[in-house]
Amino acid sequence: MKQKDKLRIGCGAGFSGDRLEPAVILAEKGDLDYLVLECLAERTIALAQKRKAADPAQGYDPLLERRIELLLPLLKKNKIRLITNMGAANPVAAADKIIEIAKRQGISIKVAAVTGDDVLEHISGDEIAMETGNPISRSGQIVSANAYLGADAILPALETGADIIITGRVADPSLFVAPLVHEFGWSLDDTNIIAKGTVIGHLMECAGQITGGYFADPIKKPIENMSALGHPFADVYRDGGATISKVDGTGGCITLATAKEQLLYEVTSPHQYMTPDVSADFTTVYLKQDEKDCIKVTGGNGNKKPSMLKVSIGYKAGFTGEGEITYAGANALKRAQLAGEIIQQRLNSQFPALRIDYIGHTSVHHTSLANNYKPYEVRLRVACKAATADEAAIIGEEVEALYTNGPAGGGGVRKYINEVMGIVSILIDRNKTKSSVIVKSYEH
């Protein structure tokens, strides 16, 4: 029978490129039962799929090896189970890589890979994209199709007793809901308790976003010791109540304000926050500052989980070419604007959809809000889409040619060419997905 009344889950990474050491500190000093690393954004998996196509042993998170090398001895020593979506497009290859690291370090380990999110073989191309209303094949050549799996797909992996559970695409909060269901024996059909777990998962999943990191503003919201920002852990109780805190001595803070910002982050429908596990009502969640750097989370009602699962479709969307050049001093903006006009005139017939930005002035917001602010320096940025890399290169070449052809004082040219992976979404019947678990182990 399940014994625990309290479970402590840490979140040591909130995206693929997140810092390495906050997870190490959590594993070392956090007194954790579980560590979660959330490393898979919408587009990351399409890029990973491309790596897998080039090499069948690749396609997992590029930082997997470095993260696991650092964490494995600590996980073992402190008996912490790791749950992560670093499997990306290839959870089985990721499991193999973890076994390889364990051998190297002489540590016995059992790894469970969760598969079944990859539904590319079921995709015909005629499915209608939610974003465009058109068949997905019209967006471009399809390279990946990954369904958001839920806690029900992770549970069998936990039941194998594996030390590390590695998945591909699963809903982020499900990484937290699964261990709660597993340890507390919650029913997946108990919508209120699953909603509470989902709220906790949502608060935790972006790691440093709830510990004062992305929250910080030196004037209005100053945060201490940000260069050593700590990541959060949650103490979750059998009734679904929780406190969220962090390791003593780490930087950052957890306050009502940091928790509120994170609770609302990316929530399009606060009454119906939809995951594969539940539809959670965030308007019934209550937050209370318990003590310094400790927030109590209560409430959170749920409704029935959706019958359809969201599928992210990755497609080839051509290339972008970019070029940048900086102007400074008197009339810097005027000279940058002249440069922009010159480029526009020269490229207009070949690239009618040219994007021209004035970095330092209005590059991120093309609005009159900028009129109140005057810059000392301005960086012209020119960008455009192109069908081929060769065509995309023309943008940077044209910007570079401003060196000698003017206007005066332009410097610091940079040129970029990038291949673009687009994403659209469809819904599929959840019964069409079938997840399974593949266990790999090493005995030292």
Next chain:
Amino acid sequence: MSIKLYDIAHSRAGDKGNTLILSLIPYEEKDYELLCNLVTADKVKEHFKEIIHGEIVRYELPNISALQFVCQQALAGGVTTSLVMDTHGKTLSYALLEMEIEK
């Protein structure tokens, strides 16, 4: 007295495809009602008329004294294929806080 939202509230931006999500959270919970009264969906639509081209829905969360604005057609086509510098629209939280209100 005219003040900026920045003076009394904070905000975080999030994205889903071409949809922008902006929270608006007063530092002092007593200011929640003021924000409810003054920062309407229409006012936000006017403030962002050069950026947000679709509908804006405002959600009230009295449980945490916060507002949430869900803005359609706001991210120049969406994160993955847009040419804009800030494809996620993350910096737009601070554009919202530029809004002036009469206190």
